Amino acid sequence: MNAPRDTQLNEIEEEDIEKAATAAEDGFDHLIHAPARLRICATLDPVREIEFSALLTLLDLSKSALSKHISALVDAGYVTQRRAVRDTRQRVWLRLTATGRSAYRGHVAALHRIVGHI
Amino acid sequence: METPGSIDVTEAAAALTVVRRSRARVAWSGYPAWYWLASGTGLGVGAGGTLLPDWWGMVIAAAVVVALIRVAVAASRARGVCEGWVRGAMTWRDGLVLYGPAAVVILATAVVSRSVSWSPWLPVLAAVLVFLLFTIAGLTLSARAARQ
Numbered sequence: 001m002n003a004p005r006d007t008q009l010n011e012i013e014e015e016d017i018e019k020a021a022t023a024a025e026d027g028f029d030h031l032i033h034a035p036a037r038l039r040i041c042a043t044l045d046p047v048r049e050i051e052f053s054a055l056l057t058l059l060d061l062s063k064s065a066l067s068k069h070i071s072a073l074v075d076a077g078y079v080t081q082r083r084a085v086r087d088t089r090q091r092v093w094l095r096l097t098a099t100g101r102s103a104y105r106g107h108v109a110a111l112h113r114i115v116g117h118i
Numbered sequence: 119m120e121t122p123g124s125i126d127v128t129e130a131a132a133a134l135t136v137v138r139r140s141r142a143r144v145a146w147s148g149y150p151a152w153y154w155l156a157s158g159t160g161l162g163v164g165a166g167g168t169l170l171p172d173w174w175g176m177v178i179a180a181a182v183v184v185a186l187i188r189v190a191v192a193a194s195r196a197r198g199v200c201e202g203w204v205r206g207a208m209t210w211r212d213g214l215v216l217y218g219p220a221a222v223v224i225l226a227t228a229v230v231s232r233s234v235s236w237s238p239w240l241p242v243l244a245a246v247l248v249f250l251l252f253t254i255a256g257l258t259l260s261a262r263a264a265r266q
Contacts, residue, residue: 042137047144
């Protein structure tokens with residue numbers, strides 16, 4: 001059942017990371033623009049932090065696909081992870097960093113400019 | 119239209135739709151039903167309590183605020199989503215849909231209570247209406263977001 005979801009793993013390419021490192025001056029961010037990562041950032045932006053399992057449910061992705069996308073965002077400095085134990089189980093909380101939030105909002109503004117809303 | 123990011127208007131519009139849907143989903147999804155029932159009860163009791171004579175209104179309002187904060191924290195843990203106190207995932211429009219009808223009832227009953235002699239039925243009516251409006255709106259919108 002997870003096989004179609006796992007095809008999203010292919011979206012994560014080294015090239016994406018390199019492009020993100022040199023985000024376009026207009027705010028368009030190639031790392032964030034990948035569909036799954038755009039959904040991750042759009043989900044993380046309005047909240048303070050979110051638990052990995054809650055994000056998994058909200059996005060309906062496989063665990064491995066979500067982990068890969070999160071790793072890409074962490075490597076770019078856009079997301080941080082915090083581990084906390086609750087009910088004897090370790091849980092991972094994720095949040096956008098200031099850099100990540102700024103990059104995401106810049107990307108959304110760039111999308112609005114392309115569509116012509118701004 | 120070729121863009122600096124090499125995407126066209128259609129793709130950008132689709133991406134913005136994804137952004138809106140993701141935000142709506144995190145704003146409404148994952149709430150346990152007891153959150154809406156408990157919050158609706160709290161708001162209802164608070165709305166009715168403010169119409170009580172003397173200092174009862176103040177005491178009830180204070181107790182309700184404490185209870186609502188505890189419910190919100192518990193729901194946040196159950197959802198696995200921490201929204202913070204200052205800003206949340208709901209847009210102002212979402213907030214208007216959720217709290218608007220209950221706020222109208224609270225204001226209307228407050229106005230009525232000043233213009234007519236006090237009746238014990240007025241706080242009860244306000245409490246029931248606020249509970250129903252808030253709880254039904256919350257449960258409905260939450261269920262709709264989960265389906266999307």
